[in-house]
Each structure stands twice: as structure tokens, then as C-alpha cells.
Amino acid sequence: MFKCKTSAEVGGMGHSVKRKEDARFLHGKGNYVDDVKLPGMLTMVMVRSPYAYAKIKSINKEKALAIPGVLAVITGYDLAEYNLHWMPTLLSDTQMVLPTDTVMHQSQEVCAVIATDRYIAVDGAEAVEVDYEPMQAIVDPFKALDKDAPLLRPDKEGQKDNHIYHWERGDRAKTDDVISKADIVVKERIYLPRIHVASIETCGCVASYDKDTQKMLVYMTSQAPHAIRTILALVAGHVGLSEEKIRVISPDIGGGFGGKVPVYPGYVVAIAASFLIGKPVKWIEDRSENLVNGFARDYHMDCELAATKEGKIQAFKVKTLADHGYTDSSANPSKYPTGMFSICTGSYDYADAFAELDAVYTNKAPGGVAYRCSFRVTEAVHAIERMVDKLAAEINKDPALLRMENFIKKDQFPYASPLGWSYDSGDYELTLQKALDMVGYDEIKKEQAEKRKQGKLMGIGISTFTEVVGAGPSKDFDILGIAMFDSAEIRVHPTGKVLARFGTKSQGQGHETTYAQILAEELGIPYSHIEIDEGDTDTAPYGLGTYASRSTPTAGAAAAIAARKLRDKGKKIAAHLLEVSEEDIEWEVGKYFVKGAPEKSKTIQDVAFAAYTNFPQGMEPGFEETHYYDPPNLTFPNGAYICVVEVEKETGQIDVKRFVAIDDCGNIINPMIVEGQVHGGLTQGIAPAMYEGIEYDDEGNVLNGTFMDYLVPTAVESPHWETGHTITPSPHHPLGAKGVAESPTVGAPPAIANAIIDALKPLGIKHLDIPITPAKVWEAIQAHSK
Amino acid sequence: MKHKITLKINGESVTAEVDSRLLLVHFIRENLDLTGTHIGCxxxxxxxxxxLLDGKSVKSCTYLAVRADGSEITTIEGITAEGTNHPMQQAFHDQHGLHCGFCTPGMIMRSIDLLENNPNPTEEEIRWGIxxxxxRCTGYNNIVKSVQQAAEELQKESV
Structure with missing residues (x-):
């Protein structure tokens, strides 16, 4: 286990200190975007398309403009005058800001109404008359490639069909050869449904342009404010928005989960409106606007897993069809159109694998966000973990034993995976064993056998996943060319108190506490004396933001290294104060002392004061450091989850009886926060496994675009989570840490699916796609009992 | 159409002219600048x-401001004196019952009402009660623990 080096008062790594950021949230003093109120501020509301695919014949603004308080109706034609009606996506595609002639999905922005308050703006939006000519939408991605399918993107030069790109990794021929000769090959088409992050705070912004100073201030729900500033400068530079004049502030964010990484049209229109009108403009999505725009997952995966008859895995192959909606606005690093999907070979040791993917356009909302997941890792993990369970069922072997026999062993790290990753560290056997012990696996198996004898449906599901998080390194990972490093800037004041700023942005992860603890660990200054600041591009050092579990792997590492630079400078000052040479100075947490004479010492606070008052001649005054950290590799958190369910045969009702989650995220900075992150991720894991999925009818209408019918789990659906840890430090991270908050979202769905399918095994049911609802279970039971 | 309403909010009397259709949550947030009450759906x-409206937890997004005429309202800003914690706030802090903080004010107001009616709830009763x-952040485990801690504290106080 991890041993704390600092006292509880200093509160370095390993201490469960209470969160520093809590007070403002507990007292209703958080400052979210919708709380921002500027003098003369206007409100913007979108008119949205009722059709999934339609020509716009005309937009009549007159009746809207006649309403007192409605100041403007902005259409695509208005933006086209400034060449702002289209914008680039992060992946070389283009997205409409506002349309000039065609709408491509239901609820797409058609035009924007600007008014003096929200109620009047909504009246204005109702009064706008749009004449549509509906067309037959493509909803089924498999039909998007039909020869007679309409070409959805004729605007794109050279686009002849609805195929966006093909991607592949691995050795197809060799993998096919191994599969053709294998004793056992299990196959399944697995669908990961289109879902939404559904953060309780929707997206929005307040844009405020000052025509005199030409400064654009934007408060925005953004997980990556610096990247947004640069994108704005690139997209709107031609109209005069220059990067030094743009200030993006991400204030408090009410949950992000990847959904607040993209640039949504609403942001751009609000910014354009403020630029044109010269007054602050606020735009806040309502819940339906939020749910029906943007998405995650939506992968159809044809999987094949080959093994010997004893159950030794030999090869994995997956062919995926990805439904991207009408444009590829996936929030992925540039060179990784499918994100880290090639982590799909999992936690198991075998040589051959091949993964390929084709992405298509349909008449659905674009998105493809990395929903609490390091870019398509959830899809990858679900595929392999379902297939491993299917293999276990096929050869009638205990799925825990099958996993144990196939795991990458701890002495095999760093492990070169068949699809090109270098796993940094792990002890998969120990982690699974801990989960088995915690759940009481043998007893539970006995209970299951007895229940089955009584005709009851009880299931046990396991998932032993490996994640890949913390992008960069910059040689491989960039967003629009900007390398995926991250940053920390530390200012130690003369009295030994600290202000530290970061290029990341917390959305509930607890950065103000965690980063303070990292600095406390490295400098010995109490965490309570350290203030953390993020999210303001005018003050924070440049960074790529918080998503894909990258804050601790990148900015956390930057904090540690910047602090170590400070310590080096402090050593020179301490030598000067103690009148010895630098080589005679040693460091222990919080102080410098003379080698062999520990009574002669100076605290870090003494040294900080001297850096401003009594520094060696010729030394640069002050006690500040900045570091931009470019990681040498990603980190590979992993875990073993076990779920126990009972299913009621008559109704299909699923009762999650137990859920044990053992996570290995390397060294832990704050155990309380890590456990809390795991709890939250687990509930976001049960959500798609049992409840959530955006449904469309044949015409492209969204059938569940509100919280009345898109079922976010409440405290009742969410079981009591049982958690634990193993610790295998990352060998390359300065703190041995890995990142954790996404592991449970990634690892939980297959454990739950495996448990439910295991419960239904006596009926001959071998697979169900998530969300596995009571209705789906009931139907499967009916179909199998005929 | 405008209506004159008078109500008490966090102990202070307020009189205002409001539109018939104005939602109470907008009245609280926009007219009174009490932005601790949030809108999520x-x-x-x-x-x-x-x-809390006349002591009962109410979702202010589906309640017209005019309907609140004559009532007594408490928002998150009014449950305790500035600089101090209500036992429920203290419990959410101690038990890590919040992450992003967006649902927190509503969750705290609901939990206060829950304990008013059921001072010693079981875990099951707390889960149904909230x-x-x-x-979307916490997975509820620690919110349940927060309510349990607050229940213990409030019971001690009432003895």
C-alpha cells in the first residue's frame, strides 16, 4: 500500500483531505455560466428543425421581429456574409453553424433569435416561419451505404457516397489464418448504443464583445478553454477576432464528461451575435436541446474471438460500423479517428489481432464525444469483455478462471499489445483475486447453483479491463495540430503561501484539492495554503484541458516537475542562508538541512521569503516556476469488476444485488476523491448497461429527448457500490499515478451485461445488447421459452 | 399580464410585479439574483x-411565481447564516457528497425536507426520498452517507 510521506496537516499524497472547493457549492455560491449576468445582456434562443432531413425553402423573420424586445433573427445567410455559416470539426470535416438550405438532423439549429429576455426570445423563436420540404432521412447506418441511398453531403468535394473513412490496425491475414485454424471461434455482433453524457448543467455561454477595445470575452461551459480560444481565432480571425483579444473563461462547470469538449454551433452564433450587436449575449441550452444534440458511442461491432479448446485465447478480430451523424465531429486526437479503440485486445496475452472500422453519415446529430472515456475505450472494452465471457460460456469454463489463465502476467510489463500499445504496468491476477475475495466468489457460485436448481435466474458477471489514458505524448497526439501536453505554473508568495495555475479545467473532479496535495507532497507547504486556479485563458498557462482522464497524467505531472524545479532553486537559496555549499544541502519534506547537521535547517517558507528578500547575488529573484509536461507514454489504469444480479422470470425485472469494483490507478493522491470518482463512474456505467439509449424512429425523430423518457439513474436504480484498490504505480509518471475517473464507466457495462446474460444462460440466451431493460429481457425470455 | 406578488424569501419580505407565466425558478434566479437554485431540465x-416553500421541498421550475404569492420560501442561500454550515451542508462536505456541485443545492434542500418528515431514515428510505x-457525478453512495450523517447530527441537536 501507499505510505504517506507528509503529515495530515501538510496533506500530501495519500491523505483523504476534505475538498477545498466545496464551500461555494454547498452555499449556492458556485459560479456557473447561467449565473453570469452582464450589464445590457441579451438572450439567444435557437429555432430548431422538426425534421431529420429537409430543404429549407424560406425563413420568414417578420413576425418574430415585430415582437417588442426581439432585436434580431440570425440565419445562415447572415453568417454567410462573414463566411461563418460553416465551421471545421476537430477531424477534418465541416459542420454547419447555421444552415442556408438544408437541415441534416432533427433539432439542428435553423436560426437564432436575440431578445431582451429568455421569455421574449422563446416567443420570437415560435414566431419565426420556416418553410421546409422534408426528405427521406437515412436513419439506419447500414442503409447509408446502399447504392440508392441519397448522398447526404454533396457539399463535400469528391464525396461520392455516405462513407466517411476506413481505419484499420493489425495484421488481417495472420489474424484470419489463426482464426481459421482455431478449435473454437465465438462470434457476435455487439452494439453500443448512442447515448448522451447528460450532465445536469447543459451547455451554454455568455459572449461579450466590446467594439471599442475589440476584446471578446466568452464565459463558456468548456472543458478545454485554451483550445477553444485558439479555434475561435482560427475560425474567426478573418473577421477580426485575434487570439490576444479573445478571453475564454470556463467558470464552474456542472459536469462535463466529454460533452463540453466540442464547439457547438450555439457558442459560435452567440459569439457572432455579440460581435455584430456589441452587447453581451447569453445562450443556454434547455434539456431537450442538450439531449438531442451531441452523442457518444454508436458503434456496431462484429467480433470474433479464437481460442484453443482449453480456452487459451489466440486471436481477436473486430469489424465496426460507426454512425457519426451528418458530420464527423468526433472529439478525438487528429491522428486517431477511432480514438484508442485499438485497446480492444484487452488484458490478455495473445499475439494476433485485427481491428477495422468504417464510419458513415446518417441524418442524426453529430457528436462522437469521449463520454467519460479516453476516446472509444468503452466500446473496445465492451467488445473484448463480452467476447471473453462468451468464450467461457461456449467451452463451459468459469469466466474468472478463463481470465486468470489468459492475463498478461505482471512480469510481462511493459507489454507490447498486438495493436501497438505499450502497457506501462499492472497486476491483473492480484486485482481479480481481490475482487473475487471481496465478493465471496465461491459462496456466490454455490448460491447461484442452488437458485438455478429452484428455477431462479441469478447471474454473475465479470469484467477485467485495461484503459489507456493521459494523452499525449505529443509525438502521437494533437488536437488540430496542437500537441497534447499540459501545464502548471506555481507562484510561491513571500510568506510561503501558493497560487498555482493549470491548463486543465475541473468539472467536479476536485482539482483544487488534488493539485494542492501534489504541491504539498513536493514542497511540504500545507495544502490549505495553496490556491488552485484554472479555466481563464488570460491567466492560466496554455493547456489542452480536462477530458480522457488526462489531468493527473499530464498537468499533475507538470505540477510535480515545476515543484521540483522550485526545490532546486530553493536549494541554492538555502545554501546561501546556511552559509554552506549547495552540495551540502539535503531536502526532506518541507525543509532543507545541512548534511550531517540536521539542526541547521531552513524551512521552505524561510527559503520562499529569502527568494524575495535575501537571495544570493546574481540569482534571479522570486520563487515561481512553470512546467509544460509532455508525457513519454500513456498510462494504463485497470480493474476487476464483479456484478451479481437476479432476474425475475415473469417480468424481466433486473435486481443488481452486489457490485464489487477493484481499481488499480497507480499511486493515489486523495483516496476519498478517487473512491468518489469510482462511485460516479459506476453509476454512469449502469446507465447505458440498463437504462439509457437515444432512440430514433424511421423518420429520424428522437423518441426520448427529455429526462421523462431518457432514464438517468436515480439513487434507487444505483446500487450500493463496493470498492477497493490495488496499487501498481506507473513507472513513467513522476508521481506513479495513472488517472481513474473513467475506469468505472468503461469497466462496469460489460460486468453488468455479463451478469444479466449469465442469469439468462439456463434459458439458452447467449447475448443481449445494452441497454438491457426489463422489456428486452422479458421479450428474450418469451422467445426462448417457446 | 402583470401581477403583484408579495412573499418572504430567506426571511426577507419581497414585493414584485411579475408576468403570469414567469416560473418561480426564474423569479428567484433572475429577479432576486439568488443563483444557488439551478435549472437542469x-x-x-x-x-x-x-x-423549500412553506417548509416543503418544491421543484421551482414547474411552479409559477404568481402561485408563490403569500408564501414563505427558503433557498440554499437561506438555510444558515453566512460563514456557517447547516448540518446537511457539513455532512455533504465531510462525506464527499458532491463533485461538480450543480445538483447539490437541490439535493440539500430535498434532504432537509426528507429528514423533517423522517428523522431517522433507512438507506432504502433515503434512496427513495432523494x-x-x-x-450525474457521485453515484449517490456518498450522498446517502451525507444524509445519514446529517440525520445523526440533527437528532443529537433535537435531544
């Missing part, structure tokens, strides 16, 4: 807008 599902409030 439009369908009364998420509970981020929960306040099931009208959605949290």
Missing part, C-alpha cells in the same frame, strides 16, 4: 431547482 425530473433529484 424542464420536466421536473432533475430537482436541481428544489427549494429519487426526485438527479446527480
Amino acid at each position: 424542464d420536466t421536473s425530473n432533475c430537482g436541481a431547482c428544489t427549494i 429519487s426526485g433529484n438527479l446527480c
Whole structure:
């Protein structure tokens, strides 16, 4: 286990200190975007398309403009005058800001109404008359490639069909050869449904342009404010928005989960409106606007897993069809159109694998966000973990034993995976064993056998996943060319108190506490004396933001290294104060002392004061450091989850009886926060496994675009989570840490699916796609009992 | 159409002219600048807008401001004196019952009402009791623990 080096008062790594950021949230003093109120501020509301695919014949603004308080109706034609009606996506595609002639999905922005308050703006939006000519939408991605399918993107030069790109990794021929000769090959088409992050705070912004100073201030729900500033400068530079004049502030964010990484049209229109009108403009999505725009997952995966008859895995192959909606606005690093999907070979040791993917356009909302997941890792993990369970069922072997026999062993790290990753560290056997012990696996198996004898449906599901998080390194990972490093800037004041700023942005992860603890660990200054600041591009050092579990792997590492630079400078000052040479100075947490004479010492606070008052001649005054950290590799958190369910045969009702989650995220900075992150991720894991999925009818209408019918789990659906840890430090991270908050979202769905399918095994049911609802279970039971 | 309403909010009397259609949550947030009460949905599902109206927890996003005429309202800003913690706030802090903080005010207001009616709830009763409030961050384990801690504290206080 991890041993704390600092006292509880200093509160370095390993201490469960209470969160520093809590007070403002507990007292209703958080400052979210919708709380921002500027003098003369206007409100913007979108008119949205009722059709999934339609020509716009005309937009009549007159009746809207006649309403007192409605100041403007902005259409695509208005933006086209400034060449702002289209914008680039992060992946070389283009997205409409506002349309000039065609709408491509239901609820797409058609035009924007600007008014003096929200109620009047909504009246204005109702009064706008749009004449549509509906067309037959493509909803089924498999039909998007039909020869007679309409070409959805004729605007794109050279686009002849609805195929966006093909991607592949691995050795197809060799993998096919191994599969053709294998004793056992299990196959399944697995669908990961289109879902939404559904953060309780929707997206929005307040844009405020000052025509005199030409400064654009934007408060925005953004997980990556610096990247947004640069994108704005690139997209709107031609109209005069220059990067030094743009200030993006991400204030408090009410949950992000990847959904607040993209640039949504609403942001751009609000910014354009403020630029044109010269007054602050606020735009806040309502819940339906939020749910029906943007998405995650939506992968159809044809999987094949080959093994010997004893159950030794030999090869994995997956062919995926990805439904991207009408444009590829996936929030992925540039060179990784499918994100880290090639982590799909999992936690198991075998040589051959091949993964390929084709992405298509349909008449659905674009998105493809990395929903609490390091870019398509959830899809990858679900595929392999379902297939491993299917293999276990096929050869009638205990799925825990099958996993144990196939795991990458701890002495095999760093492990070169068949699809090109270098796993940094792990002890998969120990982690699974801990989960088995915690759940009481043998007893539970006995209970299951007895229940089955009584005709009851009880299931046990396991998932032993490996994640890949913390992008960069910059040689491989960039967003629009900007390398995926991250940053920390530390200012130690003369009295030994600290202000530290970061290029990341917390959305509930607890950065103000965690980063303070990292600095406390490295400098010995109490965490309570350290203030953390993020999210303001005018003050924070440049960074790529918080998503894909990258804050601790990148900015956390930057904090540690910047602090170590400070310590080096402090050593020179301490030598000067103690009148010895630098080589005679040693460091222990919080102080410098003379080698062999520990009574002669100076605290870090003494040294900080001297850096401003009594520094060696010729030394640069002050006690500040900045570091931009470019990681040498990603980190590979992993875990073993076990779920126990009972299913009621008559109704299909699923009762999650137990859920044990053992996570290995390397060294832990704050155990309380890590456990809390795991709890939250687990509930976001049960959500798609049992409840959530955006449904469309044949015409492209969204059938569940509100919280009345898109079922976010409440405290009742969410079981009591049982958690634990193993610790295998990352060998390359300065703190041995890995990142954790996404592991449970990634690892939980297959454990739950495996448990439910295991419960239904006596009926001959071998697979169900998530969300596995009571209705789906009931139907499967009916179909199998005929 | 405008209506004159008078109500008490966090102990202070307020009189205002409001539109018939103005929602109470907008009155609280926009007219009174009490932004601790949040909006997370439009369908009364998420509970981020929960306040106490005449002592009962109410979702202020589906309540017209005119209907609140003559009532007594408490928002998150009014449950305790500035600089101090209500036992429920202290419990959410101690038990790590919040992450992003967006659902927190509503969750706290609902939990206060829950304990008013059931001072010593079981875990099951707490889970059902807060099931009208959605949290997307915490997975609820620690919210349940927070309510349990507050229940213990409040019972000690009432002895």
C-alpha cells in the first residue's frame, strides 16, 4: 500500500483531505455560466428543425421581429456574409453553424433569435416561419451505404457516397489464418448504443464583445478553454477576432464528461451575435436541446474471438460500423479517428489481432464525444469483455478462471499489445483475486447453483479491463495540430503561501484539492495554503484541458516537475542562508538541512521569503516556476469488476444485488476523491448497461429527448457500490499515478451485461445488447421459452 | 399580464410585479439574483431547482411565481447564516457528497425536507426520498452517507 510521506496537516499524497472547493457549492455560491449576468445582456434562443432531413425553402423573420424586445433573427445567410455559416470539426470535416438550405438532423439549429429576455426570445423563436420540404432521412447506418441511398453531403468535394473513412490496425491475414485454424471461434455482433453524457448543467455561454477595445470575452461551459480560444481565432480571425483579444473563461462547470469538449454551433452564433450587436449575449441550452444534440458511442461491432479448446485465447478480430451523424465531429486526437479503440485486445496475452472500422453519415446529430472515456475505450472494452465471457460460456469454463489463465502476467510489463500499445504496468491476477475475495466468489457460485436448481435466474458477471489514458505524448497526439501536453505554473508568495495555475479545467473532479496535495507532497507547504486556479485563458498557462482522464497524467505531472524545479532553486537559496555549499544541502519534506547537521535547517517558507528578500547575488529573484509536461507514454489504469444480479422470470425485472469494483490507478493522491470518482463512474456505467439509449424512429425523430423518457439513474436504480484498490504505480509518471475517473464507466457495462446474460444462460440466451431493460429481457425470455 | 406578488424569501419580505407565466425558478434566479437554485431540465425530473416553500421541498421550475404569492420560501442561500454550515451542508462536505456541485443545492434542500418528515431514515428510505433529484457525478453512495450523517447530527441537536 501507499505510505504517506507528509503529515495530515501538510496533506500530501495519500491523505483523504476534505475538498477545498466545496464551500461555494454547498452555499449556492458556485459560479456557473447561467449565473453570469452582464450589464445590457441579451438572450439567444435557437429555432430548431422538426425534421431529420429537409430543404429549407424560406425563413420568414417578420413576425418574430415585430415582437417588442426581439432585436434580431440570425440565419445562415447572415453568417454567410462573414463566411461563418460553416465551421471545421476537430477531424477534418465541416459542420454547419447555421444552415442556408438544408437541415441534416432533427433539432439542428435553423436560426437564432436575440431578445431582451429568455421569455421574449422563446416567443420570437415560435414566431419565426420556416418553410421546409422534408426528405427521406437515412436513419439506419447500414442503409447509408446502399447504392440508392441519397448522398447526404454533396457539399463535400469528391464525396461520392455516405462513407466517411476506413481505419484499420493489425495484421488481417495472420489474424484470419489463426482464426481459421482455431478449435473454437465465438462470434457476435455487439452494439453500443448512442447515448448522451447528460450532465445536469447543459451547455451554454455568455459572449461579450466590446467594439471599442475589440476584446471578446466568452464565459463558456468548456472543458478545454485554451483550445477553444485558439479555434475561435482560427475560425474567426478573418473577421477580426485575434487570439490576444479573445478571453475564454470556463467558470464552474456542472459536469462535463466529454460533452463540453466540442464547439457547438450555439457558442459560435452567440459569439457572432455579440460581435455584430456589441452587447453581451447569453445562450443556454434547455434539456431537450442538450439531449438531442451531441452523442457518444454508436458503434456496431462484429467480433470474433479464437481460442484453443482449453480456452487459451489466440486471436481477436473486430469489424465496426460507426454512425457519426451528418458530420464527423468526433472529439478525438487528429491522428486517431477511432480514438484508442485499438485497446480492444484487452488484458490478455495473445499475439494476433485485427481491428477495422468504417464510419458513415446518417441524418442524426453529430457528436462522437469521449463520454467519460479516453476516446472509444468503452466500446473496445465492451467488445473484448463480452467476447471473453462468451468464450467461457461456449467451452463451459468459469469466466474468472478463463481470465486468470489468459492475463498478461505482471512480469510481462511493459507489454507490447498486438495493436501497438505499450502497457506501462499492472497486476491483473492480484486485482481479480481481490475482487473475487471481496465478493465471496465461491459462496456466490454455490448460491447461484442452488437458485438455478429452484428455477431462479441469478447471474454473475465479470469484467477485467485495461484503459489507456493521459494523452499525449505529443509525438502521437494533437488536437488540430496542437500537441497534447499540459501545464502548471506555481507562484510561491513571500510568506510561503501558493497560487498555482493549470491548463486543465475541473468539472467536479476536485482539482483544487488534488493539485494542492501534489504541491504539498513536493514542497511540504500545507495544502490549505495553496490556491488552485484554472479555466481563464488570460491567466492560466496554455493547456489542452480536462477530458480522457488526462489531468493527473499530464498537468499533475507538470505540477510535480515545476515543484521540483522550485526545490532546486530553493536549494541554492538555502545554501546561501546556511552559509554552506549547495552540495551540502539535503531536502526532506518541507525543509532543507545541512548534511550531517540536521539542526541547521531552513524551512521552505524561510527559503520562499529569502527568494524575495535575501537571495544570493546574481540569482534571479522570486520563487515561481512553470512546467509544460509532455508525457513519454500513456498510462494504463485497470480493474476487476464483479456484478451479481437476479432476474425475475415473469417480468424481466433486473435486481443488481452486489457490485464489487477493484481499481488499480497507480499511486493515489486523495483516496476519498478517487473512491468518489469510482462511485460516479459506476453509476454512469449502469446507465447505458440498463437504462439509457437515444432512440430514433424511421423518420429520424428522437423518441426520448427529455429526462421523462431518457432514464438517468436515480439513487434507487444505483446500487450500493463496493470498492477497493490495488496499487501498481506507473513507472513513467513522476508521481506513479495513472488517472481513474473513467475506469468505472468503461469497466462496469460489460460486468453488468455479463451478469444479466449469465442469469439468462439456463434459458439458452447467449447475448443481449445494452441497454438491457426489463422489456428486452422479458421479450428474450418469451422467445426462448417457446 | 402583470401581477403583484408579495412573499418572504430567506426571511426577507419581497414585493414584485411579475408576468403570469414567469416560473418561480426564474423569479428567484433572475429577479432576486439568488443563483444557488439551478435549472437542469424542464420536466421536473432533475430537482436541481428544489427549494423549500412553506417548509416543503418544491421543484421551482414547474411552479409559477404568481402561485408563490403569500408564501414563505427558503433557498440554499437561506438555510444558515453566512460563514456557517447547516448540518446537511457539513455532512455533504465531510462525506464527499458532491463533485461538480450543480445538483447539490437541490439535493440539500430535498434532504432537509426528507429528514423533517423522517428523522431517522433507512438507506432504502433515503434512496427513495432523494429519487426526485438527479446527480450525474457521485453515484449517490456518498450522498446517502451525507444524509445519514446529517440525520445523526440533527437528532443529537433535537435531544
